[in-house]
Amino acid sequence: MVTRIFLFLWLCWAGGARAQELTVTASASQNATAGAPFEVRFTVNGQAERFHPPTFGAGLRVVSGPNQSTSMRSINGQTTTSLTIGYHLMAEKEGEYTIPPVVVEAKGKQYRSEALTVKVQQGSATTGGTGNAGGGRSANTATADAGKQLFIRAVPDKREVYQGQQLVVSYKLYTNVQITGNMPEKMPVLNGFWSRNVSAGDERTVWTEEVVDGVRYQTTVLQQYILFPERSGQLHIDPMEMTFVIRQPVATNDPFERFFGGSYREVELKVKSPQVPIQVKPLPAEGRPEGFDGAVGNFTFSTAVDRTELKANEALNYTLKVTGTGNLHLLNAPGVRLPETIERYDPKVNDRINESPGGVSGSREFSYLMIPRHEGTYALPPVSFSYFDPTAKRYVALPSEAYTLQVAKGDAAQPVAAFTPGAQQDVKVLDRDIRYIKTRTPRFDTGGGFWGSGWFFALLLAGPVLFGAAWVYRDRQRERNRDAGLVRNRNANKVAAKHLAVARRQLNAGDSKPFYEAVYKGLYGYVADKLDIPVASLNKDFIAEQLRERRVDDALIARMAETLDLCEMARFAPLSGVSEAEVYEKARQLINDMEHGKI
Amino acid sequence: MTWNMEKFSTIALLLLLVPVCMAAQQPDSLFAEGNRFYGSGAYQDAVTRYEALVASGHANASVYYNLGNAHYKLQDLASAILYYEKARKLDPADPDIEANLNFVNLGITDRIQPLPEFFIESWWRGLVFSQTLTMWSVLAVIAWLLAFALLAAYLYAYRPRLKRAAFYGGVAVMVVALSLLAVAYTQHRIQTDHRDAVVFRGKVPVKSAPAEGEKTLFVIHEGTKVRIADEVNDWIKVTLPNGNEGWIESAVVKVI
Numbered sequence A: 001m002v003t004r005i006f007l008f009l010w011l012c013w014a015g016g017a018r019a020q021e022l023t024v025t026a027s028a029s030q031n032a033t034a035g036a037p038f039e040v041r042f043t044v045n046g047q048a049e050r051f052h053p054p055t056f057g058a059g060l061r062v063v064s065g066p067n068q069s070t071s072m073r074s075i076n077g078q079t080t081t082s083l084t085i086g087y088h089l090m091a092e093k094e095g096e097y098t099i100p101p102v103v104v105e106a107k108g109k110q111y112r113s114e115a116l117t118v119k120v121q122q123g124s125a126t127t128g129g130t131g132n133a134g135g136g137r138s139a140n141t142a143t144a145d146a147g148k149q150l151f152i153r154a155v156p157d158k159r160e161v162y163q164g165q166q167l168v169v170s171y172k173l174y175t176n177v178q179i180t181g182n183m184p185e186k187m188p189v190l191n192g193f194w195s196r197n198v199s200a201g202d203e204r205t206v207w208t209e210e211v212v213d214g215v216r217y218q219t220t221v222l223q224q225y226i227l228f229p230e231r232s233g234q235l236h237i238d239p240m241e242m243t244f245v246i247r248q249p250v251a252t253n254d255p256f257e258r259f260f261g262g263s264y265r266e267v268e269l270k271v272k273s274p275q276v277p278i279q280v281k282p283l284p285a286e287g288r289p290e291g292f293d294g295a296v297g298n299f300t301f302s303t304a305v306d307r308t309e310l311k312a313n314e315a316l317n318y319t320l321k322v323t324g325t326g327n328l329h330l331l332n333a334p335g336v337r338l339p340e341t342i343e344r345y346d347p348k349v350n351d352r353i354n355e356s357p358g359g360v361s362g363s364r365e366f367s368y369l370m371i372p373r374h375e376g377t378y379a380l381p382p383v384s385f386s387y388f389d390p391t392a393k394r395y396v397a398l399p400s401e402a403y404t405l406q407v408a409k410g411d412a413a414q415p416v417a418a419f420t421p422g423a424q425q426d427v428k429v430l431d432r433d434i435r436y437i438k439t440r441t442p443r444f445d446t447g448g449g450f451w452g453s454g455w456f457f458a459l460l461l462a463g464p465v466l467f468g469a470a471w472v473y474r475d476r477q478r479e480r481n482r483d484a485g486l487v488r489n490r491n492a493n494k495v496a497a498k499h500l501a502v503a504r505r506q507l508n509a510g511d512s513k514p515f516y517e518a519v520y521k522g523l524y525g526y527v528a529d530k531l532d533i534p535v536a537s538l539n540k541d542f543i544a545e546q547l548r549e550r551r552v553d554d555a556l557i558a559r560m561a562e563t564l565d566l567c568e569m570a571r572f573a574p575l576s577g578v579s580e581a582e583v584y585e586k587a588r589q590l591i592n593d594m595e596h597g598k599i
Numbered sequence B: 001m002t003w004n005m006e007k008f009s010t011i012a013l014l015l016l017l018v019p020v021c022m023a024a025q026q027p028d029s030l031f032a033e034g035n036r037f038y039g040s041g042a043y044q045d046a047v048t049r050y051e052a053l054v055a056s057g058h059a060n061a062s063v064y065y066n067l068g069n070a071h072y073k074l075q076d077l078a079s080a081i082l083y084y085e086k087a088r089k090l091d092p093a094d095p096d097i098e099a100n101l102n103f104v105n106l107g108i109t110d111r112i113q114p115l116p117e118f119f120i121e122s123w124w125r126g127l128v129f130s131q132t133l134t135m136w137s138v139l140a141v142i143a144w145l146l147a148f149a150l151l152a153a154y155l156y157a158y159r160p161r162l163k164r165a166a167f168y169g170g171v172a173v174m175v176v177a178l179s180l181l182a183v184a185y186t187q188h189r190i191q192t193d194h195r196d197a198v199v200f201r202g203k204v205p206v207k208s209a210p211a212e213g214e215k216t217l218f219v220i221h222e223g224t225k226v227r228i229a230d231e232v233n234d235w236i237k238v239t240l241p242n243g244n245e246g247w248i249e250s251a252v253v254k255v256i
Helices: A002-016 A255-259 A454-509 A512-531 A540-549 A554-572 A580-596 B002-020 B026-039 B043-055 B061-073 B077-090 B095-105 B119-128 B133-156 B160-193
Strands: A023-028 A037-045 A050-052 A060-075 A078-091 A095-099 A103-106 A109-112 A116-120 A150-156 A160-162 A167-175 A178-186 A193-197 A208-212 A215-229 A233-237 A241-250 A263-272 A276-281 A297-305 A309-311 A316-326 A342-344 A348-356 A359-372 A376-380 A384-389 A394-399 A403-408 B195-199 B203-207 B216-221 B225-232 B235-239 B245-249 B253-255
Touching: A023 A109, A023 A116, A037 A116, A150 A241, A150 A263, A150 A276, A297 A384, A297 A394, A316 A384, A454 A512, A454 A580, A454 B133, A512 A540, A512 A554, A512 A580, A540 A554, A554 A580, B026 B043, B026 B061, B043 B061, B061 B077, B061 B095, B077 B095, B077 B195, B119 B160, B133 B160, B216 B245, B225 B245, B225 B253
Parallel strands: A160 A276, A309 A403
Antiparallel strands: A023 A037, A037 A078, A050 A103, A060 A078, A095 A116, A103 A109, A150 A167, A167 A215, A178 A241, A193 A215, A208 A215, A233 A276, A241 A263, A297 A316, A316 A359, A342 A359, A348 A359, A376 A403, A384 A394, B195 B225, B195 B253, B203 B216, B203 B245, B225 B235, B235 B245
């Protein structure tokens, strides 16, 4: 501001000598750097009527402007007017840029400025302001030596840690200039770390003195994090970026100004802390206890049960407490194995964790609410908590106490939970696995399967072959039987005649019993031979049936039955009303009829 | 007549029993030893015992199944699948083999959706593979012999009613026997015609033709079961249950 007015005044004075003639001059600020705004000014001495703004070439960006200011002065009654039009431009790359001339119209005449060449140097990352978009106040770009007067450093308390081991990193501000304002630009992301921000107890900034490289600085802690590396390898602590507004004294020869404390200017300064590498070592695989869950630090472990004797369906608390320093936030509940009949709820986590610049310390408590549903004696097996001690570089396993619960029968007033409706649960499938091997020794037959084997085909063939054999055998037997039947049939008459001849002899001799027997035998034998039935299986009914089947005349069958009846009766008791000669005649007649009856 | 029938069935029974009685003593102890090792967690030792059994020709559904289990425990999924598939081929009706095969198949990379098939087809295959081939052929032979026995009884039956019953019974049992033979034959054909294999390399590009430079159609992974459809030199044409097909090198698979 001060310099600008100064420059302006000087320009006005220079132009004032030839006040009548209108002049247009272009000027640019020195030390233009890429990425930082610089100023280009067009000064018109005289009464300008119209100003044609310039078009800036590619690579130049207008940050602000046109900013216009006019001044008027009168010397010896002669008034001169000057108009200054300023632009803040920014070049993206270094190089030479040409500012084209501007055209000013006055009294119908055109005046143009000279073309201006601006040399833009390579910008540095640490210095440079974002320009004063507000336009009210002009902040100059910082000079290079400001970087030595003000800087931020990330200071870790350890450079080499184990995975999960906590480290504290402090972003510290070092300054020996006066700071009038600050604005955070970019807070660190801290990838690869699980981080906790340590909040300062009081809001006031505490300044301390520190000497770095022989220079005395005022330092303060801007931000403090407790970090837990989440993976091993080379990790980086991200830079923190802030913009400060500092006051820089300006050298002046003016004794008045010096008297009033000298002039100074306000400079915006962008500050970035350097990246800090952190070497993270993996936790050793050797000696890792069963159930190790990533706890790193220094801990103690205690367990407690609020009661060991209770009734069924009453609740008890089982508390596991981890106390110490380390990654307490990341601790999971140690694996608790309970008998299946004890109902267990998810643990309640109760933290008393203190985050201080010294690190994370405190305790984490896991509280299980458990309800035994049935009476009995239950053992709570000991729980083991293990952690890695980074200072001793070894794993530590802390076993807990084992407890025995005595559960008495529940109150009668309280119905057993198993009988309340809806208390039944589905059997939960916890996990799946393959089925177990076959333990029964199988039959080891070296040959192939039955299918296609010799036996298979032999048996298949055996069916039809045996059937054929049976067929042939039956046919042959039937043939033979038929022959025998024919012979019997043919001889039936003869045999019967023989029997009748015997009967005749008995009749003549007067022996009635042998007579009837002979007649009976003759008749039966005849029928049996005729029908080809064994004599043993003969009886009257069967004979009648067989005769009927062979379509013998019913009258004949009736006579046969009658005659056989007569003979049968006469064998056991003397007959009356029928003479033996008549019976004989009947039998003879019967055989004769049947012989001609074609049976 | 009755004597004839009795003799007939006695012979048939004797003939059936003969192959059943042939069994060896030595493999029993190997099997038991393998099981003991498996039980104590020495899966590698169990594998060598079971493999000795297979090498000596005592391959068996149970041996293959146990081998599959041991390989699963050794975290060799491809081998586990190979042996389970072999076991299933010998005993398609065993529920344990089916369960473990399904379970282990969840662990491999490729999930292949089989093409939908007509329900009669799946029903028929279900029937055909519901029993072992030996079981089907034994049943078929028994039915076959029974049918002829009934027909022979028809020849000798004296009473007309008995005769009729024997005849119709014989014809019916004959139909049953022929169906059983058809089922057994179908299973036999499916098992001999279909050659399946299991992929044994982590990642196998399936080519459009049997040459290295051809286009890669898709990629299959270790443990996937493929059907061998054709063979050219060192290359085999494989088909997947979802209908995709292509050529892979024969060295990357093991035939079930």
